[in-house]
Amino acid sequence: xxxxxxxxxxxxxxxxxxxxxxxxxxxxxxxxxxxxxxxxxxxxxxxxxxxxxxxxxxxxxxxxxxxxxxxxxxxxxxxxxxxxxxxxxxxxxxxxxxxxxxxxxxxxxxxxxxxxxxxxxxxxxxxxxxxxxxxxxxxxxxxxxxxxxxxxxxxxxxxxxxxxxxxxxxxxxxxxxxxxxxxxxxxxxxxxxxxxxxxxxxxxxxxxxxxxxxxxxxxxxxxxxxxxxxxxxxxxxxxxxxxxxxxxxxxxxxxxxxxxxxxxxxxxxxxxxxxxxxxxx
Numbered sequence: 001x002x003x004x005x006x007x008x009x010x011x012x013x014x015x016x017x018x019x020x021x022x023x024x025x026x027x028x029x030x031x032x033x034x035x036x037x038x039x040x041x042x043x044x045x046x047x048x049x050x051x052x053x054x055x056x057x058x059x060x061x062x063x064x065x066x067x068x069x070x071x072x073x074x075x076x077x078x079x080x081x082x083x084x085x086x087x088x089x090x091x092x093x094x095x096x097x098x099x100x101x102x103x104x105x106x107x108x109x110x111x112x113x114x115x116x117x118x119x120x121x122x123x124x125x126x127x128x129x130x131x132x133x134x135x136x137x138x139x140x141x142x143x144x145x146x147x148x149x150x151x152x153x154x155x156x157x158x159x160x161x162x163x164x165x166x167x168x169x170x171x172x173x174x175x176x177x178x179x180x181x182x183x184x185x186x187x188x189x190x191x192x193x194x195x196x197x198x199x200x201x202x203x204x205x206x207x208x209x210x211x212x213x214x215x216x217x218x219x220x221x222x223x224x225x226x227x228x229x230x231x232x233x234x235x236x237x238x239x240x241x242x243x244x245x246x247x248x249x250x251x252x253x254x255x256x257x258x259x260x261x262x263x264x265x266x267x268x269x270x271x272x273x274x275x276x277x278x279x280x281x
Contacts, residue, residue, distance in 0.1 A: 003223040005173035009181050012174065012268055013048070016166060019266040020052035023164055024139065031138035035129055035159070036060035036080060036087065038072030039198060041143040043079055043189040044175050045166045047182050049141055050083050060087040061132060063125045065096060075190045082188050088132075092124050099124065122158030130161065139163035142263055147172040149262075149273055150222050151212055151248070152255020162263045169268040171222065172198070172215040213244055221248055227271050 024030060032049050036042050042060075049058045062076045073089070080087035099120055100107075107116075133140045142162025144154050146169055154160045167175060179189050198215075212218055221240050224230040225248070232249055236242050265272050 003171075003173075003220040005171065005177040005219070009174070009177045012170060013178060013181055015268060016048050016266055017052045020048060020164070020166065023264075023266075024053060027139065027163075029137065029139050031057045031059070031136060032141050033059045033061065033129060033132050033136070033138040034141040034143060035125055036062050036076035037143075038062075038068075038075035038079075038193060040172075040175055040179055040189075040193055041145055041167065042076070043193045044178050044182065045141055045143045046079060046083055046085065047188050048166060050085060055084040058083070058085045059132065059136070059138060060085055061129060062087060062089045063092050063128055064089070065091070065121050066093045067121075071192055071196070075193045078190045079188070079193065082190075090128055092121060092128070095124050096121055119155045119158060122155035126155075126158045126161040133163075141166050142168070144168055145172050145175050146170055146273060147212075147215060147219055147222060149259070150226070150255075151218075151251045152258055153212060154258065156258055156261055160258065160262055165263050165265045168262075168265045169272040171219040173219045213248070217244060218248065221245060225249070225252075226273070227269060 024032070030053065032053055034042055034045055034049065036046065046058065046060060060076070060080045062073060062080075064073050077087070077089075100117070129140050132138060140162045142160065142165040144160060144165060145167050148154055149168055167178075170178070176194065179194050183189055183194075213221075217240075221235055221244065224235045224238065224240075225232075230238070232245055235245050259273060
């Protein structure tokens with residue numbers, strides 16, 4: 001079986017929308033909030049939420065840092081305007097600098113860059129989103145995808161926060177396919193959001209491929225390991241590079257602890273990563 005991100009994309013879309021709607025109905029909630037980064041993941045989750053709940057019930061919050069590109073801000077704003085949802089822009093650069101100043105005793109004078117600074121930005125954004133969630137009684141929608149979660153590419157108490165993980169059971173290439181499906185009648189998700197290289201924008205010039213294999217390589221390997229249940233040896237025998245497969249398996253094992261601390265997932269496949277039966281919606 002070959003991984004085909006376009007397979008049943010219409011059914012995946014409909015399942016995500018109907019599950020979102022049911023989750024909110026069962027929770028007795030009507031309003032949702034999500035962070036809008038200008039990236040493909042939030043670019044897909046936002047229109048799904050609007051279709052499920054109505055534009056009047058969805059709010060997007062843009063939280064640019066000093067590492068955010070101008071096109072990310074304009075893409076996120078254009079998406080919000082295309083959807084007709086209320087949105088706020090709350091820059092986090094000053095908040096981040098204040099945090100760094102206050103935790104200087106912890107840093108002990110060592111200001112070399114590592115994931116401390118990157119994760120702090122993600123957690124500031126998570127705090128802002130949860131402040132809105134609490135104040136406005138709006139459930140926070142998580143926008144992490146299955147590829148990123150498989151590799152531990154996310155920050156606990158930051159961008160992994162949320163009441164519901166909307167696209168956590170679809171791979172990155174499926175997210176792109178879903179974006180094209182959403183845009184099939186008119187451009188809702190800006191074209192530049194779909195065409196640009198994915199990036200967390202937590203440091204200067206950052207790209208996902210700095211830490212992960214290209215998704216065209218990563219997703220088929222993850223699919224074979226997860227959905228098809230193939231062994232490492234079988235995946236390598238099928239044509240994948242040994243070093244790449246071993247790196248993927250190593251990162252998966254190292255990130256496994258994060259899976260025990262995440263929100264419920266909308267189930268799409270037979271093998272969601274966070275397969276805790278009572279948690280999967």
